Amino acid sequence: MQLYRSHVLVCGGTGCTSSNSEKIISEFEAQLANNNLQNEVKIVKTGCFGLCAQGPIVVVYPEGAMYTMVKVEDIKEITEEHLLKGRIVKRLLHNETHDDGSAKSLDGVEFFKRQMRVALRNCGVINPENIDEYIAYDGYKAFGKVLTELKPAEVIDILKKSGLRGRGGGGFPTGLKWEFAAKQPEGKKYVCCNADEGDPGAFMDRSVLEGDPHSLIEAMAIAGYAIGSDQGYIYVRAEYPIAVKRLQIAIDQAKEYGLLGKNIFGTDFSFDLEIRLGAGAFVCGEETALMTSIEGHRGEPRPRPPFPAVKGLWEKPTILNNVETYANIPMIILKGADWFAGIGTEKSKGTKVFAVGGKINNTGLVEIPMGTTLREVVYDIGGGIPGGKKFKAAQTGGPSGGCIPASHLDTPIDYDSLIQLGSMMGSGGLIVMDEDNCMVDIAKFFLEFTVDESCGKCPPCRIGTKRMLEILERITNGKGEEGDIEKLETLAKNIKASALCGLGQTAPNPVLSTLRYFKDEYMAHVVDKKCPAGVCKSMMKYVINAETCKSCGICAKQCPVGAISGEKKVPYVINQDKCIKCGVCMEKCPFKAIFKNV
Amino acid sequence: MKSLAELEEIRKKTLDQMSLRKGNDGMRVIVGMATCGIAAGARPVMSAFVEEINKRNLTDVTVTMTGCIGVCRLEPVVEIIDKDGNKVTYVKMTPEKAARIVAEHIVNGRVCVDYTIGEAEK
Amino acid sequence: MEMVNITIDSRKLQVPKNYTVLEAARFANIEIPTLCFLKEINEIGACRMCVVEVKGARSLQAACVYPVSEGLEIYTQSPAVREARKVTLELILSNHDKKCLTCVRSKNCELQTLAEELNIKDIRFEGEAHKLPLDNFSPSIVRDPNKCILCRRCVSMCKNVQQVSVIETNERGFKTIVSSAFNKSLNEVPCTMCGQCINVCPVGALKEKDDTDKVWSALDNPDLHVVVQTAPAVRVALGEEFGMPIGSRVTGNMVAALRRLGFNKVFDTDTAADLTIMEEGTEVINRIKNGGKLPVITSCSPGWIKFCEHNYPEFLENLSSCKSPHEMFGAVLKSYYAEKEGIDPAKVFVVSIMPCTAKKFEAARSELAATGYPDVDVVLTTRELARMIKEAGIDFKELDERHFDDPMGDATGAGVIFGATGGVMEAALRTVAEVLSGKSIENVDYEQVRGVEGIKEATVKVGDLELKAAVAHGLGNARKLLDRIKAGEANYHFVEIMACPGGCVNGGGQPIQPSKVRSWTDLRAERAKAIYQEDRELPIRKSHENPKVKALYDEYLGEPGGHKSHKLLHTHYTKRENYPVE
Secondary structure (H helix, E strand, O other): OOOOOEEEEEEOOHHHHOOOHHHHHHHHHHHHHHOOOOOOEEEEEEOOOOOHHHOOOEEEEOOOEEEOOOOHHHHHHHHHHHHHOOOOOHHHEOHHHEEOOEEOOHHHOHHHHOOOOOOOOOOOOOOOOOHHHHHHOOOOHHHHHHHHHOOHHHHHHHHHHHOOEOOOOOOOEHHHHHHHHHHOOOOOOEEEEEEOOOOOOOOHHHHHHHHOHHHHHHHHHHHHHHHOOOEEEEEEOOOOHHHHHHHHHHHHHHHHOOOOEOOHHHOOOOEEEEEEEOOOOHHHHOHHHHHHHHOOOOOOOOOOOOOOOOOOHHHOOEEEEEHHHHHHHHHHHHHOHHHHHOOEOOOOEOEEEEEEEEOOOOOEEEEEEOOOEHHHHHHHHOOOOHHHOOEEEEEEOHHHOEEEEHHHOOOEOOHHHHHHOOOOOOOOEEEEEEOOOOHHHHHHHHHHHHHHHOOOOOHHHHHHHHHHHHHHHHHHOOOOOOOHHHHHHHHHHHHHHHOOOHHHHHOOHHHHHHHHHOHHHHHHHHHHOOOOOOOOHHHOEEEEOOOOOOOOOHHHHHOOOOOEEEEOOEEEEEOOOOOOOOOHHHHHOOOOOEEEEO | OOOHHHHHHHHHHHHHHHHHHOOOOOOEEEEEOOHHHHHHOHHHHHHHHHHHHHHOOOOOOEEEEEOOOOOHHHOOOEEEEOOOOOEEEEOOOOHHHHHHHHHHHHHOOOOOHHHEHHHHHO | OOEEEEEEOOEEEEEEOOOEHHHHHHHOOOOOOOOOOEOOOEOOOOOOOOEEEEOOOOOOEEOOOOEOOOOOEEEOOOHHHHHHHHHHHHHHHHOOOOOHHHOOOOOOOHHHHHHHHOOOOOOOOOOOOOOOOOEOOOOOEEEOOOOOOOOOHHHHHHHHHOOOOOOEEEOOHHHOEEEOHHHOOHHHOOOOOOOHHHHHOOOOOEEEOOOHHHHHHHHHOOOOEEEEEEOOOHHHOHHHHHOOOOOOOOHHHHHHHHHHHOOOEEEEHHHHHHHHHHHHHHHHHHHHHOOOOOOEEOOOOHHHHHHHHHHOHHHOOOEOOEOOHHHHHHHHHHHHHHHHHOOOHHHEEEEEEEOOOHHHHHHOOOOOOOOOOOOOOEEEEHHHHHHHHHHOOOOHHHOOOOOOOOOOOOOOHHHHHHHOOOHHHHHHHHHHHHHHHOOOOOOOOOHHHOOOOOEEEEEEEEOOEEEEEEEEEOHHHHHHHHHHHHOOOOOOOEEEEEOOOOOHHHOOOOOOOOHHHHOOOOHHHHHHHHHHHHHHHOOOOOHHHOHHHHHHHHHHHOOOOOHHHHHHHEOOOOOOOOOOOO
């Protein structure tokens, strides 16, 4: 048995991996060998820590020193100074951990200390490719308890009492869903996991899959027991190769330990799990389309009823839950329904993982109790807006959701409050926007996504969203017409009412929501042909202030299309016909003499 | 695995190996590991602490290193901080003294006064 | 069947538990507009025209797939529903090639009808529309993707019913189109040309290849002797093109119209059908007596033949080598008839009026030119004939009935029943039973092989032999039957296969009825009724008793299956690749 005195955790989430965390690990191993420390220090590759803006992340225990933005070249120093001599390398520490000389540990950091990591409990803590580490932190204990102490109906009861609602966006009470399926006559039933995570910018599920795959396996096995199923499928998007790899390793390890397969723990319960890959369609994250895809057909939604709990995969009773929903389940079983119900608000229990992105300092993954205000997320946990810019809105729910303006910053985040504001929780994407974002452009961005991803089965979505996009394109190109906004509203209302599936029914939301809170911006675009935020290129131009210009010529040199001309002692001028509005000149001007004229 | 008991075994075994990653709730043993300390033999001291603590299965005691504490002539230096923040500094440490400190101070709460810096200063 | 209580538009009713809202509404005489719905073929809730308000549901629901349940409350005409339907229809119209005036389906188009019914006065949401090339390379079917409204009825027909699967939705979102693999022409994929896709298309996105110009040209050419023959199925459906009820027998009017159009002679394909029975019956008896390849499978359905060549080449040797009736007729016309009448066979122009699109492909087969000239020059579908009649200003309904011309004009009842599924089998049995048993049989009605059941079986005691027969219609059923035979699960002597569900009466060239009619009336059964009625009223009902056919053999052919018969009336088949890879 190896007695290590120090564990060095290196983040192996996709974000940090693409920043060379794998190389960091091998460099560590080399440096440890050089210094003969390989038997004292253990390098552990973990899942995502969540503070992605500052990756690659390395945390050294037992001190809990969190190094951020670590480069391969830094490893020698970390090994020789910290691991060998005990001197923490201050320049690499996360800036918050500096505190009059001594290092604040991970748990004291503002980013982490306001979080309550339930679904992400093991991410950044264990090595996801080692089942023993999962077991060490009470892994499979819930499963054992369920199999030996609880009846299926009791498991469902616990879930109902806990108040857990689907974390994929629908917010449907999980216990109720399982109950519907359990009530179906005995026979073949299926347990499915929606790991398609199609919302752009969302990576909550990815982090769980990469950082704690066993929590999903355990939860699905518990679900199988509760509803009477012996077969599960995890539908993962093919764009997550690391997640797929770690899931397969985890499944194989679980099988090896007899935690999957026949007669688990010596009972007569058997459960098997298989991975199915997606093929690049956002619509396959929709429940019935996902099942149709697993069946080998073109991934298109089917009308409901019949609901999947009654007739799902291959017409058999099926439950489909999101990865994050499953990740909560072992904890609920171990700590009890009351514990979970004690977190959050009256109708939204527990925690929620958010992928925070956009104009915010601490981009990354956070898990917070339901009811945390948006203000706390943006300013306290998120570290505020970079450059000291003003907060404009936060988009939740991705292409299906809406934006929340500054006037509602103190809204406690939960399912119902967001819907009242015209948005929705969605899967947990939270994009922050500042004064430099144009809300019409944002709506167009989300609609472009939905139009591209529409499956094409029903006319409201297939043609309707396209027509909405065409109107928005005209508006952002300065060609808005009278009646355009009314047309958008009519289309939005009817698409929402008649589309066949959730994709179509929620596609108009970003437009409706931005119209609700930022109508003046739309009016400026349509009537005045102006873009107040200075984003829509056809309605703004870059102008050089003749008084401030010092004729240094840097802008002209930087301009990629040679649109700027001038000479010494004469103010430079931008040729608007040639200008492609890239903004480099404004960025590079040392005298701040170039500005956006809207 | 055929029983919950087997699962529990794996859990216990692995947890011990991972105890380093939990928060520092219990006692902390801080070994000075600067150049002077290493030269004076701090590494075997550290290993001795780690071995003793593991042998006795003391899961809430962590062993860390630190840089130069300052009293270089008295190296190897080890500081023991309990959960209330009370600090005891041991000097001129050896692996044998380490074992005794684990037994008496860490387990039984009795400071080994003769090894402390106070005594050495006299 | 258990009943449930529901409320539609504030009216309470009791309906069977397995009804959909659409069926329940129909039961209450409430019409809900549909577009993609076609009963039992396409029930997918895709077009969203049939949306209704369901109390307690978050959004509008599609009535065609939403099941009834106890206490359900529906509103079919609420303001939200009316508005949603209008917007959806306007959206569909905005992406549709709206050239109604020149469209073959004008006045028989479900989209046009719906736009009228829903009072669409303006299309508020115009924008990008598809501009895709036509696929008019196959001899039978033309595809116009710019008119397609993506209802997917054709896909379902080809994939689920016919199980040929050459068309499917490609791409996604706004770019979705219905097409074949790699967007190839129907000519280059294993399409059987059965034309069932045309029959279920609500708009003009699918239509037959129009060959009427060739016929006008021939009729206008004084040098040519233009003769026309009509299949049995045409005479029980042509009337529908002129507003007559489904199943009207218009044989006399049809002949009169053809005369008026200017054909030199108007013949009846049914006579050739009798000829076919002579040849095929002999073939069956021969194979049974001499240990030949069994079962003998009929070969008069060219859609089935092409299907067999692509998918079941191992059964090519089972196929009867007989040509289909109209091809046999063509060969006889350009030899026996031409000689008898003293006309140069090169000047004989044979036109077949068929309920079938696959026969256009068949007529172009190079091996079907027994006399050195194509046995049949042009095949027109029932629909094309109707168009010619209208173009010529003929008032079809007011015509006086006329009879077919001699010498090839008198068919037996056995020839007529070819038009319905089981007809060929029954006609053959009428002859084979008598020949094999050596006795005259009074009862000629073989009910066991009639009807719309997908696969029918019959065992007929013929002398010492227990003749085992099977009938399949629709290519999906053909697959089932052939797979059973392959697996050794069944042993037949004689099998009849028709590509089209219901047989020729429901052929790909027959009048198109909208879903409103087709979903609730069985066209196959109604038209077949007329066929069997005509059979009952004919004086002679067995092929071998046809005096004209007897004369043909005596004067010209010799004997059935003899050398001359073989040369003129028989053919061979070739295995075809499915997707040739270059």
